Amino acid sequence: MDTKHRILNEALTLFSEKGYANVYVSDIAEKVGIKAPSLYKHYKSKRAIFDAIIEEMNSKFSEQAKALSVNGTSAGADAELYKNMSEEHLLKLGREFFLFFLHDDYNRKFRKMLTIEQFGNPELAETYMNMYVDMPLSYQGMLLGMLVQSGFLKTDNVQVMTLHFYAPIYMLLTVCDRDPSREEETLKLLDEHIKQFNRVYGRTKE
Amino acid sequence: MDTKHRILNEALTLFSEKGYANVYVSDIAEKVGIKAPSLYKHYKSKRAIFDAIIEEMNSKFSEQAKALSVNGTSAGADAELYKNMSEEHLLKLGREFFLFFLHDDYNRKFRKMLTIEQFGNPELAETYMNMYVDMPLSYQGMLLGMLVQSGFLKTDNVQVMTLHFYAPIYMLLTVCDRDPSREEETLKLLDEHIKQFNRVYGRTKE
DNA sequence: GTCTATAAGAAGATAGAC
DNA sequence: GTCTATCTTCTTATAGAC
Numbered sequence: 001m002d003t004k005h006r007i008l009n010e011a012l013t014l015f016s017e018k019g020y021a022n023v024y025v026s027d028i029a030e031k032v033g034i035k036a037p038s039l040y041k042h043y044k045s046k047r048a049i050f051d052a053i054i055e056e057m058n059s060k061f062s063e064q065a066k067a068l069s070v071n072g073t074s075a076g077a078d079a080e081l082y083k084n085m086s087e088e089h090l091l092k093l094g095r096e097f098f099l100f101f102l103h104d105d106y107n108r109k110f111r112k113m114l115t116i117e118q119f120g121n122p123e124l125a126e127t128y129m130n131m132y133v134d135m136p137l138s139y140q141g142m143l144l145g146m147l148v149q150s151g152f153l154k155t156d157n158v159q160v161m162t163l164h165f166y167a168p169i170y171m172l173l174t175v176c177d178r179d180p181s182r183e184e185e186t187l188k189l190l191d192e193h194i195k196q197f198n199r200v201y202g203r204t205k206e
Numbered sequence: 207m208d209t210k211h212r213i214l215n216e217a218l219t220l221f222s223e224k225g226y227a228n229v230y231v232s233d234i235a236e237k238v239g240i241k242a243p244s245l246y247k248h249y250k251s252k253r254a255i256f257d258a259i260i261e262e263m264n265s266k267f268s269e270q271a272k273a274l275s276v277n278g279t280s281a282g283a284d285a286e287l288y289k290n291m292s293e294e295h296l297l298k299l300g301r302e303f304f305l306f307f308l309h310d311d312y313n314r315k316f317r318k319m320l321t322i323e324q325f326g327n328p329e330l331a332e333t334y335m336n337m338y339v340d341m342p343l344s345y346q347g348m349l350l351g352m353l354v355q356s357g358f359l360k361t362d363n364v365q366v367m368t369l370h371f372y373a374p375i376y377m378l379l380t381v382c383d384r385d386p387s388r389e390e391e392t393l394k395l396l397d398e399h400i401k402q403f404n405r406v407y408g409r410t411k412e
Numbered sequence: 413g414t415c416t417a418t419a420a421g422a423a424g425a426t427a428g429a430c
Numbered sequence: 431g432t433c434t435a436t437c438t439t440c441t442t443a444t445a446g447a448c
Contacts, residue, residue: 003431018326021227024423038432040425112325118384119318120224125384133381160402163395167373175339178324178331189369196366200406209413230441244414246443 004042006032008056011049016109019116020050054124057110061131068139082143085152087198093143094194095187097136098169102176102183112177132170140166154203161201168193210248212238214262217255222315225322226256260330263316267337274345288349291358293404299349300400301393303342304375308382308389318383338376346372360409367407374399 001009010031014023025046029036043049101107111132118125141162147153148161155161172186172193207215216237220229231252235242249255307313317338324331347368353359354367361367378392378399 016325019225019227019322021225022326025425026423034431035433036424037426037434041431044425046424116225116322116325119222119322120228129381129384133377155402157398157402160395160398163374163377163399164370164402164406167377168369171339171369171373171376175335178335189366192363192366193369196361196363196370200370231443232441240413241415242442243416243444247413250443252442 003032003034007039007042007049008053012053012106012109012113015050015053016112016116019113053110053113054127058127060106061127065135068135082146082152083150085147085150087195087202090147090198091191091194093140094165094169094190097140098173098187098190101132101173108177115177132173136166136170137162151203153201155201164201165194165197209238209240213245213248213255214259218259218312218315218319221256221259222318222322225319259316259319260333264333266312267333271341274341288352288358289356291353291356293401293408296353296404297397297400299346300371300375300396303346304379304393304396307338307379314383321383338379342372342376343368357409359407361407370407371400371403 007028011023011028014027014031025039026036028049029039032039043052101111111128114124114128114131118128137159141158144153144162144165145158148155148158153161169190172190176183176186213234217229217234220233220237231245232242234255235245238245249258307317317334320330320334320337324334343365347364350359350368350371351364354361354364359367375396378396382389382392
């Protein structure tokens with residue numbers, strides 16, 4: 001990887017651990033294996049590094065959203081996929097979403113950085129909301145909506161049902177971010193959450 | 207209020223808005239209406255101010271927890287209160303919890319400060335977890351458990367049912383923290399959440 | 413307890429050699 | 431592109447008068 005990009009990666013790691021203000025340009029340089037002044041040949045200031053991270057994330061985010069919306073548009077075709085949904089599939093849906101966001105290195109670091117920096121920067125707060133609240137709710141709302149139409153789930157209010165599906169996932173994610181040693185306990189609770197969700201919203205009640 | 211305590215309050219306000227590292231001793235002094243060096247007659251360092259805030263919060267938190275556990279111990283007596291629970295009561299329970307945490311000035315500022323500083327300080331991460339995850343879950347689990355015993359709610363798993371009740375409240379709280387203009391929209395969703403929760407867990411299904 | 417003056421040191425950024 | 435040396439500014443903290 002070229003130096004310019006390695007600077008971005010090391011900076012993101014440090015920012016996610018200590019926050020922008022607590023990371024010194026010399027810290028970033030050291031991780032990259034150069035001296036601080038050399039870093040200014042690649043970026044004109046510390047803030048420029050931060051901005052580049054945000055910009056990179058925004059483009060990744062747009063790609064992701066675009067990909068999802070493409071799948072969403074072909075919902076008619078995908079609906080087939082959801083006709084024969086089982087509890088196993090629902091568990092998989094929740095668990096995959098949870099583990100991807102939890103373990104994906106880039107996601108994890110970026111989420112932590114956003115968490116730390118959000119209150120000093122309204123744009124970042126909006127980005128956080130999009131990535132971890134509004135977009136998951138809209139995407140999962142679409143999927144769960146299909147499951148309602150295919151008769152696998154039953155509800156009068158898909159929006160609230162989606163909230164009931166996703167909010168526990170979100171909360172358990174924030175727990176693991178803060179204390180990774182609680183991951184095992186949390187995964188068990190996640191499974192029980194989804195099973196109960198299925199019991200409660202599934203068309204066939206026991 | 208004496209100067210020593212006013213320093214604590216102004217510091218908390220600033221820390222919650224910009225984070226510890228971005229607040230200068232002179233900023234705090236200015237808010238208090240004195241010069242920076244005078245501040246050192248009250249606290250021996252900037253860090254000491256931060257520590258005093260944490261300590262003050264810890265004692266408030268202990269009091270609160272103690273009060274709740276006292277009520278919890280007298281659960282037998284309180285159970286009467288929950289025998290004639292209605293949907294109105296459940297709505298009130300959720301809304302009051304939500305609005306207290308959202309609007310109480312001290313809580314709001316402290317929560318924001320914890321959010322910003324948690325990743326640099328494992329103790330703060332633990333405090334955050336206690337205040338906004340574990341304690342609410344345990345307290346509300348106790349209340350909802352009573353409602354199950356009194357026959358108002360029905361479930362095989364009180365822990366997961368409590369997660370279903372509280373996780374949406376928690377998530378909507380983080381939304382309002384980040385964007386207060388979404389409060390109205392959020393309160394509506396909160397009410398619908400609780401109504402649907404009642405529909406889904408209430409003993410008498412429609 | 414509050415002030416002015418100032419020390420001490422940290423951190424971002426630049427200059428110019430290689 | 432990387433380095434050493436250095437500048438500048440900002441920030442915490444102290445000294446000592448009132």
